[in-house]
Amino acid sequence: MAIEKKFPLPPFNEETAREKVQLAEDAWNSQDPDKVSKAYTVDTEWRNRSQFINGREEVVAFLSDKWNKENDYKLKKELWAFSDNRIAVRFEYEFRNAEGQWFRAYGNENWEFDENGLMRKRYASINDLPIEEKERRL
Template identity: 75%
Template sequence: MEPKKYPLPPFNMETAQQKVQAAEDAWNTRDPEKVSLAYTIDTEWRNRTDFINGREEVKQFLKSKWEKELDYKLKKELWGFKDNRMAVRFEYEWHDHSGQWYRSYGNELWEFDENGYMQKRFASINDLPIAETDRKLV
């Protein structure tokens, strides 16, 4: 049995914001192993058009993502929560191997188990090509 991943649901404003900040901090490490540990072993994801099932697939997905999305920097914001669910908006910036920068915008719906691990993550994301001088998340 894995240790509890605090804070636990049901969330209040303070604990919901803590959970969002913890996710932002983890994703900004760009460490697939570390990030994957926030999710249940059998987590379900939809990321754009990818359907990902289980922590091992999450690790592989993130490894591939950060091999493509270089110098990734993310900012998340809580939009709402109830019980064990949250809605989060985010934006992140990255560049590809050719040097083209992008700002990616999106929304996520999260659902947590009773031990504080995310069991469902559904993300809708759009990419906007930007000039390096237009970056906001430095």
Template identity: 75%
Template sequence: MSQQRPPLPPFTEETARRKVQLAEDAWNTRDPEKVALAYTEDSEWRNRDLFINGRREIVEFLTAKWERESGYRLRKELWAYTGNRIAVRFEYEYHDEQGQWFRAYGNENWEFDNNGLMRNRYASINDLPIAPQERRIAADGREGGPS
């Protein structure tokens, strides 16, 4: 029997919002193993120009991502939902090893299996260099910049 990750589809506005918040919370842990458990074993991703297949590749991708992107903090917002699909908009901030801060903006389309595991994730993302004083997401995850 497959693992379940509530809330399960079909989504309501309430359960879609909850699913988005759970995803935001998980990604903000920056724990690749924990994050990967929300995806099917054979999950397919498109992340920028990369195509990622399965949990093992998800863990490898996220490990490398969070080694490069220091101070990573993410915000997700429900955009739309229907049946077993959710669309989100997001932004996150991070800095590189030289200390340059960036804000990344994007959209994701998610598709879930009946057990609430994400089987498809398609992400379009753009990065914008920002000055430290332009940060909008505090280190503790709240709005309002650095803390």
């Protein structure tokens, strides 16, 4: 069995940390749960708001449900800090719910990677703000 690797690999410098953040943003904006899940270890651990998610299968289920509810989803991530095998990001995303209400979600994520560049831990703190369509930025 081939060893999975997701470049760039830790330890991160500013350039590789920024690249890792952009790759994550691009993957999440694809809204493809299977594609996104491949960036995580098979036993990844997440805290997303008040939910605890463990393993790729739960990641796929979580993201599938998320993107079924969050229409016209668009995300922007920004590097906040990095060291060795960890990256912290700030982010915002916008979406519309089934009733047509727009939201902007703000938050921070702390990421920890294994030696093969797969994310083994993701801790996300997120707040939602209802917005009018004319207030959209993304």
